[in-house]
Amino acid sequence: MASLRLDAVTVRFGDRTALDAVDLDVAEHEIVCVLGPSGSGKSTLLRVVAGLTEPDAGRVLLAGRDQRGVAPHRRGVGLMFQDHQLFPTRDVGGNVAFGPRMRGEPRGRTEDRVAELLDLVGLPGAQRRAVTALSGGEQQRVALARALAPRPGLLMLDEPLGQLDRSLRERLVVELRQLFRRLGTTVLAVTHDQGEAFALADRVVVMEAGRIAQTGSPAEVWLRPASEFVARFLGFTNLAAATVRADTGGTGETGGAADTPWGAVPVPPGTPDGPCTLLVRPAGVRLAGDEGLPCTVTARTLRGGGSSEVSLLLAPERGPALEASCPLHTAPEPGTAVSVVFAPGEVVVLPAP
Numbered sequence: 001m002a003s004l005r006l007d008a009v010t011v012r013f014g015d016r017t018a019l020d021a022v023d024l025d026v027a028e029h030e031i032v033c034v035l036g037p038s039g040s041g042k043s044t045l046l047r048v049v050a051g052l053t054e055p056d057a058g059r060v061l062l063a064g065r066d067q068r069g070v071a072p073h074r075r076g077v078g079l080m081f082q083d084h085q086l087f088p089t090r091d092v093g094g095n096v097a098f099g100p101r102m103r104g105e106p107r108g109r110t111e112d113r114v115a116e117l118l119d120l121v122g123l124p125g126a127q128r129r130a131v132t133a134l135s136g137g138e139q140q141r142v143a144l145a146r147a148l149a150p151r152p153g154l155l156m157l158d159e160p161l162g163q164l165d166r167s168l169r170e171r172l173v174v175e176l177r178q179l180f181r182r183l184g185t186t187v188l189a190v191t192h193d194q195g196e197a198f199a200l201a202d203r204v205v206v207m208e209a210g211r212i213a214q215t216g217s218p219a220e221v222w223l224r225p226a227s228e229f230v231a232r233f234l235g236f237t238n239l240a241a242a243t244v245r246a247d248t249g250g251t252g253e254t255g256g257a258a259d260t261p262w263g264a265v266p267v268p269p270g271t272p273d274g275p276c277t278l279l280v281r282p283a284g285v286r287l288a289g290d291e292g293l294p295c296t297v298t299a300r301t302l303r304g305g306g307s308s309e310v311s312l313l314l315a316p317e318r319g320p321a322l323e324a325s326c327p328l329h330t331a332p333e334p335g336t337a338v339s340v341v342f343a344p345g346e347v348v349v350l351p352a353p
Helices: 042-050 092-096 098-102 107-120 136-148 166-183 194-200 218-223 228-233
Strands: 002-013 016-027 031-035 057-062 077-080 154-158 187-191 203-208 211-216 239-245 257-260 263-266 274-280 285-287 293-304 307-316 322-327 337-342 347-350
Touching: 002 042, 016 042, 016 057, 016 211, 031 042, 031 194, 042 057, 042 077, 042 154, 042 187, 077 136, 092 098, 092 107, 092 136, 098 107, 098 136, 107 136, 107 166, 136 166, 166 194, 187 194, 194 218, 203 218, 203 228, 211 218, 211 228, 228 239, 228 274, 228 347, 239 347, 257 274, 285 322, 307 337
Parallel strands: 031 187, 031 203, 077 154, 154 187
Antiparallel strands: 002 016, 002 057, 203 211, 239 257, 239 274, 257 263, 274 347, 285 337, 293 307, 293 337, 307 322
């Protein structure tokens, strides 16, 4: 059963269309992360579901019920913002208890709920602490507990970890996924951080100019971006216009190659003939002794995060710059002349523009 359904939702701000007939389902207990650059419509989508922005067309359904005209506080959704928006004059317990008290829950039940949630988010016994004395990570945990306290049917997160440093974000996103799994929470999160989305989500939705450009599991989106826009948003740069040519006697299918500005690049078996955009993952640009496409190493960067991989920026003899990936202990210095070949297993054929 869909916990949330958007049916052809359109939102316009003057001449600008922020959401353009968007269809989206979020199943019960599913964690969905919406990704996209600034202006793609992801925050507007969240505001429409929360009831903070009314759509110009289409419907928002929660648990099968149309939400048109339903006030935000009656929708049964929890919302956690990037800046947490905690009440500075209330202590931790007072912040977490706010939702249940507004719903008229008995004091004893509310106190039990607050204690339970503070245990879950890793702040046991913190009820009397001042929120102004908390670290950024602790404030994030309190904001999450407050959003969960009224037992929302849908929890929505707006850049929930955006103000935290990288190491803390990476740790907390794993904790969040484990917590949501334990509670069976249905989650719709908005973020610009693809690493955060891929670590948290069951399903990723990539938005472009108010429309959904691709939806799928994190692995599906990462391994098979649906368009050049999605590939570039994910950080891939080895993209070029290409034409696949058959080598099977006119059958229309090939295990052959594509003509590109870098020369002939092998493509996966079964790739149909014709124009396309070719993506070569950095792992598919391989140093190859004296054979292959001559290049000059212009820069190298250690990936970090515990990885021993190095990213190489290459200036090829022909065609646009290439990014390659190789182990640190074999990475050549900038200025080194190298040759590269392309691995067909790391080539993705995208639609032509």
